[in-house]
């Protein structure tokens with residue numbers, strides 16, 4: 301298949317690009333190359349004849365139309381987004397522009413291409429989203445595909461808006477849209493401002509490891525390569541007009557996650573004291589959702605996808621990867637805002 305991937309120089313998009321190439325697909329990676337991107341993430345596939353890259357903004361309708369009509373994709377997998385909740389609290393405008401207007405622009409370019417091509421049934425527009433659109437759960441239960449939308453921060457609100465646009469473009473225009481909503485991802489190549497790399501890199505530097513609020517916020521964690529495989533499954537086999545929840549099925553509190561990473565660091569890079577000594581509780585994020593959990597029954601039953609990597613295995617691989625790849629993350633720590641506490645200006 302020919303797949304146009306947006307956001308393929310980011311964390312999850314690059315895992316999708318690597319996985320798609322390894323499955324034999326051709327990929328056009330379209331990315332604006334924002335502060336959160338790194339083309340090194342796709343270095344292992346950039347010599348592959350099936351891989352190409354275009355630097356472009358999804359808000360640029362002409363550029364999107366030209367790239368789509370030149371590449372003639374069988375599927376568009378849309379991952380480009382502003383993705384850091386703390387940044388969305390300080391500067392929501394960039395999130396509205398990329399996540400809402402950018403998604404609208406891409407949907408319109410895809411619709412025109414699909415209509416001009418005679419509305420092929422096999423075409424797919426896969427909109428990649430997050431479980432955060434469903435808001436916060438009480439102590440029990442899990443998000444299903446029918447859970448009501450209740451986003452609580454600017455990031456999740458803009459993703460929710462984009463989900464609604466994608467759904468409407470299917471219902472109104474018949475565009476063959478599929479949607480997926482996934483839990484928190486972790487793994488290699490995750491930008492150093494996100495929780496898992498922050499814990500690893502602060503521990504390594506002997507800096508305090510910030511835990512927001514009480515640390516009791518519950519999350520489901522999924523290894524990024526499992527997510528990439530799930531996304532390719534949805535893009536190639538998902539039913540149009542349908543959404544699929546994706547998760548690892550392993551819920552734990554942020555504090556438990558941080559303690560687990562510290563234990564793995566104690567084994568892989570002993571410091572003479574437990575890394576958990578560095579844990580420090582800091583003021584909570586405004587609008588911080590208390591609990592997310594995913595019911596992934598639909599994707600398992602209908603598409604046969606299951607996560608392969610356990611949380612313990614995935615965290616070990618991830619810590620090992622960051623320990624071995626300082627040349628990747630060190631320059632990224634110099635980028636604007638990284639290493640500073642953001643998102644307290646509610």
Ligand SMILES: NC(=O)c1ccc[n+]([C@@H]2O[C@H](COP(=O)([O-])OP(=O)(O)OC[C@H]3O[C@@H](n4cnc5c(N)ncnc54)[C@H](O)[C@@H]3O)[C@@H](O)[C@H]2O)c1
Nearest residue numbers: 307309310311312332333334336337357358380381383485
């Ligand atoms: N990280 C998670 O845990 C998680 C979980 C579920 C869903 N998601 C969704 O998956 C997608 C990818 O997330 P990620 O964590 O890899 O994000 P990321 O921030 O690591 O990467 C985003 C990529 O999009 C690109 N981009 C941003 N604005 C753009 C624009 N206007 N035009 C073109 N490219 C642009 C960036 O340059 C970057 O390469 C997002 O849509 C996100 O909402 C993320």
